[in-house]
Amino acid sequence: xxxxxxxxxxxxxxxxxxxxxxxxxxxxxxxxxxxxxxxxxxxxxxxxxxxxxxxxxxxxxxxxxxxxxxxxxxxxxxxxxxxxxxxxxxxxxxxxxxxxxxxxxxxxxxxxxxxxxxxxxxxxxxxxxxxxxxxxxxxxxxxxxxxxxxxxxxxxxxxxxxxxxxxxxxxxxxxxxxxxxxxxxxxxxxxxxxxxxxxxxxxxxxxxxxxxxxxxxxxxxxxxxxxxxxxxxxxxxxxxxxxxxxxxxxxxxxxxxxxxxxxxxxxxxxxxxxxxxxxxxxxxxxxxxxxxxxxxxxxxxxxxxxxxxxxxxxxxxxxxxxxxxxxxxxxxxxxxxxxxxxxxxxxxxxxxxx
Ligand code: SF4
Ligand code: SF4
Numbered sequence: 001x002x003x004x005x006x007x008x009x010x011x012x013x014x015x016x017x018x019x020x021x022x023x024x025x026x027x028x029x030x031x032x033x034x035x036x037x038x039x040x041x042x043x044x045x046x047x048x049x050x051x052x053x054x055x056x057x058x059x060x061x062x063x064x065x066x067x068x069x070x071x072x073x074x075x076x077x078x079x080x081x082x083x084x085x086x087x088x089x090x091x092x093x094x095x096x097x098x099x100x101x102x103x104x105x106x107x108x109x110x111x112x113x114x115x116x117x118x119x120x121x122x123x124x125x126x127x128x129x130x131x132x133x134x135x136x137x138x139x140x141x142x143x144x145x146x147x148x149x150x151x152x153x154x155x156x157x158x159x160x161x162x163x164x165x166x167x168x169x170x171x172x173x174x175x176x177x178x179x180x181x182x183x184x185x186x187x188x189x190x191x192x193x194x195x196x197x198x199x200x201x202x203x204x205x206x207x208x209x210x211x212x213x214x215x216x217x218x219x220x221x222x223x224x225x226x227x228x229x230x231x232x233x234x235x236x237x238x239x240x241x242x243x244x245x246x247x248x249x250x251x252x253x254x255x256x257x258x259x260x261x262x263x264x265x266x267x268x269x270x271x272x273x274x275x276x277x278x279x280x281x282x283x284x285x286x287x288x289x290x291x292x293x294x295x296x297x298x299x300x301x302x303x304x305x306x307x308x309x310x311x312x313x314x315x316x317x318x319x320x321x322x323x324x325x326x327x328x329x330x331x332x333x334x335x336x337x338x339x340x341x342x343x344x345x346x347x348x349x350x351x352x353x354x
Contacts, residue, residue, distance in 0.1 A: 003089070005056040006049035007247070007257030009270025012038055012061070012069040014262050018097050019134040022164060022201050024193025024326070025064065025273065033069045033262055039076055041264045041280040048285045050085040057084070058257075060093045062270055067100040071108065078112045095119065095160060097131070098146030099139065106153035116157035117186070118147060122167070122174035129166050130201065147181065158228075159185040163211055164201040171214035175229070184228035187215060189337060191326045205336060209343030216347060232344070238315040239348055248320040248335070254297035258285075268297055271322040296331055297321060303332040312345045 012033040014025070042059075049057050059077075077092075084090045092114040109116060120143050121127040128138040150157045159178065161167075167174065178185045189208050190201055203211070212232065219229045234245040247253045247269075259270030264280045266288055278288040289295075304318040319335020327336040335341070 003056045004054045005058045005091075005256075006045075006052070006054040007058045007060060008042070008045050008049075009060045009062055009257065009259040010038075010042065010066075011063060011259070011261050011270055012066055012073060013064045015068055016063055016065045016097075017068060017099060017133075018065070018139060019132060019136075021130040021132070022162060022190045022193065024191055033073055035069075035073050035076055037264050037281060038073075038260070038262065039080055041260055041266075042077075043080060044280050044285060045258060045260065046080075046088060046090070047085055050088050052255075055087060056089045056091060058091050058093065060095070060270070062095050065097055065100065066094055067096050067105065071104050074105070074108055078108065081112060091115075093117065096146075097139065098143045101146045101149055103149070103153070106149060106155050110153055110155050114155075116150060116155055117160045118143060118150070118157055118183075119162075120147075120159040120185075121161045121164075122170070123177045126166050126170060126174060130162075130164060147183070157183070159183050161185050161187050162190050163187050163203065163208060164190045165203055166201070168203065168207055168211055169214075171211060172218045175215060175218035175227075178227050178229075179223070179225045182225070182227065184230070186230040187212075189340075191323060192328075193326075205339040206343070208337055209340035212340060212344040213347045216344065216351070220351065232348075235315065235344060235348055236352070239345060239352065239354060244315070248323075249315060249317060251317045252298050252301050253321070254295050269322055272325070275325075300332050304334055307334055310342075312341060315345055316341050 016023070016025070046057055081090045081092070092112060094109070094114050095117040097119045119131065121131060124138070124140040127140045127143070131139050133139060147157070161174065189203060192202060215229055216232050219226070219232055231246050234249070238244050238249060244250055247256065250256065253269065257269065259267040259272065261267065266277045266280055266285070267275055268277070300321055301317060307313055307316070307318045310316070319337060319341065321331050323335045323337060324333040325331055329336060
């Protein structure tokens, strides 16, 4: 039987050591986490997941830059993992810009079987255009050094590339770059934030759709050094009638996970910068969630009447509620990238002769 995973997106610090032009996060300045508070909150969420009958907890570490939390903090996380509630398997996934990775982190992550995601947008010209230090300096050489360090320690990792205006038309070059690196990658469209709006890096849904199609065509080439590209691999599985692996494809992401902020505030998903449900130092999780009945995230699937007749309803379910909100729409609205989804789903269906 497939395991049931409860996903917790964790933000131990809101600060970051970079100043990427498209960042949507509301950054704080305190780089040191309140480790006691944060680990108490995490333990409460772990117990909640066990009580709800989940058999895995997936901890997805995001930021700010999570490695600013420090080695001692992550040693505390490893201790908590070892003492997780009976019957619960805890798995860790950590997204980092890589600049703070060192031998000690690599040893810790290898021992704890942490899956690393390295933020890398592609070749140097693409990456350094928008991912820069607060002094405006380049970061590409340091990210490549981090990749090399992970390799030396045999820590498994993939990359995460943000799709911006810089990406458009360079999909083959970017795919070739990751093939050369020998590393699978995930593409995510840039979403609005103070930086993205100011620098005019946002892309239209149709542009994102054409970009996904070009990545798919590059990825379809049966060359010897192929690497996986998400979410395209997950879309193929879904179109073939298989498992829906993306949170954004589920009928509802409600009750499948939560986000935890540095001060113990709980959100539905870590991508939300507001819409705080409450604080785990002040109320228990059952009480916080009970105050959300009827749950607007659960209600969304019924409210998306314009989607119900869509040929790709099973593979999409209206997409991501956070995207809807980030683009200034209502939580109950369909994902603004609807046109992109239709374009890539129909392209894959044609390629597979479905
Ligand atoms: S809000 Fe979007 S990103 Fe967050 S869990 Fe739901 S579908 Fe996933
Ligand atoms: S592709 Fe568009 S219309 Fe179809 S289910 Fe997704 S968001 Fe709705």
